[in-house]
Amino acid sequence: MSVLSCSNLTFRVRGAELLSGVALEVLQGETLGIVGPNGAGKSTLLKLLAGLREPSAGEVLLEGRRLGQMTRRTIAQKLAVVEQQADTDDGIRVFDAVALGRTPWLSALEPWSRSDDEIVQQALSDVDAVHLRSRIWRSLSGGERQRVHIARALAQRPQILVLDEPANHLDIQHQLAILKVVQALPVTTLIALHDLNQALKCDRLAILERGRLVDLGKPLDVLTPQRLQDTFGVRAHYLTDPFDGAQVLRFHS
Amino acid sequence: MIRSLVRLSLVGAILVAAVIAGVAIGETPIEPGVVLQVLANKLWAAGHVLDPIDEGIVWNYRLTRALVAAACGAGLATCGVILQSLLRNPLADPYLLGISAGASTGAVMVALLGVGAGVLSLSAGAFVGAVTAFVLVILLARVSGSASGTGQIILAGIAGSQLFNALTAFLITRSASSEQARGIMFWLLGNLGGVRWPSVWLAVPVALAGLIVCLWHRRALDAFTFGADSAASLGIPVRQVQILLIGCAALVTAVMVSIVGSIGFVGLVIPHAARLLLGTGHARLLPASALGGALFLIAADVLSRTLIKGQVIPVGVITALVGAPVFALILISRRNAR
Numbered sequence: 001m002s003v004l005s006c007s008n009l010t011f012r013v014r015g016a017e018l019l020s021g022v023a024l025e026v027l028q029g030e031t032l033g034i035v036g037p038n039g040a041g042k043s044t045l046l047k048l049l050a051g052l053r054e055p056s057a058g059e060v061l062l063e064g065r066r067l068g069q070m071t072r073r074t075i076a077q078k079l080a081v082v083e084q085q086a087d088t089d090d091g092i093r094v095f096d097a098v099a100l101g102r103t104p105w106l107s108a109l110e111p112w113s114r115s116d117d118e119i120v121q122q123a124l125s126d127v128d129a130v131h132l133r134s135r136i137w138r139s140l141s142g143g144e145r146q147r148v149h150i151a152r153a154l155a156q157r158p159q160i161l162v163l164d165e166p167a168n169h170l171d172i173q174h175q176l177a178i179l180k181v182v183q184a185l186p187v188t189t190l191i192a193l194h195d196l197n198q199a200l201k202c203d204r205l206a207i208l209e210r211g212r213l214v215d216l217g218k219p220l221d222v223l224t225p226q227r228l229q230d231t232f233g234v235r236a237h238y239l240t241d242p243f244d245g246a247q248v249l250r251f252h253s
Numbered sequence: 254m255i256r257s258l259v260r261l262s263l264v265g266a267i268l269v270a271a272v273i274a275g276v277a278i279g280e281t282p283i284e285p286g287v288v289l290q291v292l293a294n295k296l297w298a299a300g301h302v303l304d305p306i307d308e309g310i311v312w313n314y315r316l317t318r319a320l321v322a323a324a325c326g327a328g329l330a331t332c333g334v335i336l337q338s339l340l341r342n343p344l345a346d347p348y349l350l351g352i353s354a355g356a357s358t359g360a361v362m363v364a365l366l367g368v369g370a371g372v373l374s375l376s377a378g379a380f381v382g383a384v385t386a387f388v389l390v391i392l393l394a395r396v397s398g399s400a401s402g403t404g405q406i407i408l409a410g411i412a413g414s415q416l417f418n419a420l421t422a423f424l425i426t427r428s429a430s431s432e433q434a435r436g437i438m439f440w441l442l443g444n445l446g447g448v449r450w451p452s453v454w455l456a457v458p459v460a461l462a463g464l465i466v467c468l469w470h471r472r473a474l475d476a477f478t479f480g481a482d483s484a485a486s487l488g489i490p491v492r493q494v495q496i497l498l499i500g501c502a503a504l505v506t507a508v509m510v511s512i513v514g515s516i517g518f519v520g521l522v523i524p525h526a527a528r529l530l531l532g533t534g535h536a537r538l539l540p541a542s543a544l545g546g547a548l549f550l551i552a553a554d555v556l557s558r559t560l561i562k563g564q565v566i567p568v569g570v571i572t573a574l575v576g577a578p579v580f581a582l583i584l585i586s587r588r589n590a591r
Binding site for chain 2: 108
């Protein structure tokens with residue numbers, strides 16, 4: 001069943017077409033990876049699917065309803081976003097940063113309650129960041145910041161989580177830790193990824209090339225040596241890891 | 254609930270005490286007891302027998318002054334909080350962004366052209382000027398770079414301030430008599446002299462209304478912590494909130510400028526101090542900044558009246574003397590934080 005879908009999705013900025021005619025469906029519970037070279041439109045696609053930008057043409061359906069007809073609050077109750085690099089100069093504490101995730105659920109009539117405290121605590125523990133709760137944002141490392149961002153998104157209790165290269169700029173240990181956290185989450189996940197070997201762990205992959213969706217399917221079916229040559233401009237072949245039998249990509253320039 | 258009531262009454266008590274102190278201190282000191290008796294006479298017809306001159310000074314001169322100072326300080330500090338949160342810029346302040354300069358131009362234009370009359374039409378002119386200045390500054394920042402870039406919008410604000418100050422000076426030299434020119438120049442530096450009850454009835458409700466609107470949107474302001482996209486993904490209708498709250502800031506600034514001239518740095522110094530003491534949550538930051546702004550401006554007014562015997566220094570000079578070094582400190586501490 002598709003929870004989020006788009007058809008003919010097109011986005012232009014000052015005459016340049018960043019995305020043209022993309023159509024795809026995100027299925028309930030899956031992890032859908034979005035890959036493509038720099039400038040292929042990964043971030044743009046995610047922003048449009050999350051309703052953060054208005055498409056120039058086409059439409060996005062969230063649970064069958066057009067995104068443009070829903071309030072921001074309703075969207076935020078269903079879909080959470082982790083941006084590539086959201087930063088702040090404010091001396092905000094980790095707990096308060098994660099608590100922001102409750103914003104779409106609070107109002108004058110539904111003030112902060114004990115259950116909100118529990119949800120924030122749960123979100124912190126989901127990303128293994130409970131020990132950070134009283135730390136100031138500025139004192140966190142890059143990997144810790146990203147985990148807090150994910151916790152904030154989880155505190156929204158979304159059905160769909162959209163992540164834009166969450167492991168970007170992190171060292172390898174933190175990359176693997178973040179991706180492990182993401183894969184273990186019990187929600188539908190849409191994730192833009194740079195590392196193709198990491199992308200192989202997704203349920204399905206969408207491949208973007210110059211603003212167009214060129215393939216969509218199971219990772220090993222779509223990330224073929226021919227596709228890697230055509231879209232990414234690299235020669236590559238698969239090796240089998242003798243340790244666990246997993247397929248691993250090896251690249252040649 | 255009970256805790257917030259206690260806090261509210263505490264804030265009220267501090268404010269009342271500050272206003273009474275502001276009224277009592279001056280070139281002719283008046284006993285706080287006498288001040289209270291005057292208030293009792295006027296508010297409840299208590300019938301204390303007092304010197305009518307003292308009574309006049311307290312009721313018509315110093316009390317109005319202290320109340321307008323409090324409203325103005327609270328309003329400007331609130332504006333500072335809004336602008337800093339929405340523009341994601343710790344240096345945003347109505348004065349530095351040219352909003353005050355635009356408001357001055359608008360008010361001077363109304364005063365010299367003689368359109369309408371009284372504080373309301375001055376405020377309306379100031380509001381038009383404030384909005385024009387803000388839109389121009391944002392456009393300039395956009396065209397010259399990203400509006401979110403810290404430096405860009407402040408530079409644009411400086412350009413805007415210079416432009417509108419020049420326009421004001423042009424208007425004055427062209428249309429004002431020398432007597433008018435002197436009055437206007439003095440007012441431009443920030444002047445609480447000559448405020449009477451009609452000004453109080455304008456300044457206090459506007460400051461309160463501004464604070465309430467912002468408090469109503471406190472969670473939206475919190476949600477801007479990680480930028481506008483992040484706020485949108487947290488369910489905030491970003492454009493709508495920005496227009497409403499920045500419009501609110503422009504209105505409050507305009508009203509205050511039309512009454513007391515452009516008083517700088519209150520919106521910069523007070524929110525920073527409040528953040529250091531209480532953290533970044535707007536539910537506490539907004540009332541604390543409003544209270545701090547009120548106290549700061551009452552104190553600045555007392556200083557401006559008592560620092561040099563027989564003379565009143567424009568209150569804007571006092572706030573700038575405090576504010577400019579704080580501005581420098583913020584710049585330095587930001588460099589160290591990187």
